[in-house]
Amino acid sequence: MHTAQKSGLDQLPQVTEPRNPGMSLDMDWVMRARANRSAIERRAATLPGRRSVKKAHQAAWLARAISCIDLTTLAGDDTAGRVARLCSKARQPVRADLLDTIGMPGLTVGAVCVYHDMIAPAVAALQGSGIPVAAVSTGFPAGLSPFHLRVAEIEESVKAGAAEIDIVISRRHVLTGNWQALYDEMRTFRAACGEAHVKAILATGELGTLQNVARASLVCMMAGADFIKTSTGKESVNATLPVSLVMMRAIRDYHEATGFRVGYKPAGGISKAKDSLTYLALVKEELGDRWLRPDLFRFGASSLLGDIERQLEHHVTGAYSASWRHAMG
Numbered sequence: 001m002h003t004a005q006k007s008g009l010d011q012l013p014q015v016t017e018p019r020n021p022g023m024s025l026d027m028d029w030v031m032r033a034r035a036n037r038s039a040i041e042r043r044a045a046t047l048p049g050r051r052s053v054k055k056a057h058q059a060a061w062l063a064r065a066i067s068c069i070d071l072t073t074l075a076g077d078d079t080a081g082r083v084a085r086l087c088s089k090a091r092q093p094v095r096a097d098l099l100d101t102i103g104m105p106g107l108t109v110g111a112v113c114v115y116h117d118m119i120a121p122a123v124a125a126l127q128g129s130g131i132p133v134a135a136v137s138t139g140f141p142a143g144l145s146p147f148h149l150r151v152a153e154i155e156e157s158v159k160a161g162a163a164e165i166d167i168v169i170s171r172r173h174v175l176t177g178n179w180q181a182l183y184d185e186m187r188t189f190r191a192a193c194g195e196a197h198v199k200a201i202l203a204t205g206e207l208g209t210l211q212n213v214a215r216a217s218l219v220c221m222m223a224g225a226d227f228i229k230t231s232t233g234k235e236s237v238n239a240t241l242p243v244s245l246v247m248m249r250a251i252r253d254y255h256e257a258t259g260f261r262v263g264y265k266p267a268g269g270i271s272k273a274k275d276s277l278t279y280l281a282l283v284k285e286e287l288g289d290r291w292l293r294p295d296l297f298r299f300g301a302s303s304l305l306g307d308i309e310r311q312l313e314h315h316v317t318g319a320y321s322a323s324w325r326h327a328m329g
């Protein structure tokens with residue numbers, strides 16, 4: 001039997017999901033959304049210690065994690081050369097012989113995520129690979145530039161070849177409870193994206209409460225987000241398990257009520273293979289197997305791939321290599 005089947009993971013043929021069209025803003029639903037912090041934190045605390053993925057199946061789960069990575073570089077000193085190197089890594093994330101051994105030849109990451117000016121080199125370097133380029137947008141990371149420029153930035157990035165746009169929401173709309181303003185903003189961003197898929201970055205570390213996270217998640221989905229994403233990677237607190245529980249449950253509620261599946265992207269500070277397994281197990285438990293695919297789940301991460309590669313190498317060869325051998329860009 002194939003490694004992936006034995007592991008409890010299904011194979012990865014393309015599945016096409018109808019895009020979330022959004023709906024009108026339902027304020028009753030938004031205000032009903034609550035988050036019981038102590039219950040959520042208790043549940044989150046039990047997750048990392050659990051052996052939800054058996055050792056023999058880890059290679060298949062780690063390979064799945066790779067397929068869901070938005071391989072990211074968002075640094076002020078990014079260059080076309082660094083992005084090109086990152087894109088070769090995206091095309092072949094792990095040594096070919098390791099992938100053959102675990103029965104996953106041709107595995108790639110989910111997308112490459114860059115700033116606007118790096119879209120062109122990324123598109124050129126990924127040509128023919130089928131790997132989409134995602135661009136952070138709308139005045140990332142703070143989202144405080146003039147609104148018309150934020151909208152224009154989306155349009156420019158789509159024109160430059162980005163197939164996915166990671167927008168940042170205005171945190172102040174959440175902090176002041178101005179849900180209509182958040183909805184209108186997100187609606188406009190979604191429209192500017194056109195065919196490109198839009199990920200709504202909530203910057204959860206700046207939203208104050210888990211209840212705000214639950215409400216902002218719902219409002220962004222109502223406004224047509226294809227994905228909701230935790231963080232920019234630049235806040236002082238980025239992806240966490242409690243926040244992930246709240247956002248996944250909002251996604252589940254939205255699916256139950258509307259029939260549309262919205263994707264989930266934890267981002268920022270996820271750098272260890274074992275953490276990626278915890279997240280995948282949580283997705284499986286909270287949302288189900290359908291979400292364990294790159295069209296509905298991504299890790300936003302700049303250094304996770306290096307650790308997963310080391311763990312896979314260890315799995316296959318029994319030895320760890322030095323981390324410098326797994327440079328990203």
Ligand SMILES: O=C[C@H](O)COP(=O)(O)O
Pocket residue numbers: 072074113231232233234267268269270300301302303304
């Ligand atoms: O969206 C992706 C994040 O910016 C990456 O954060 P990271 O560098 O902590 O992995």
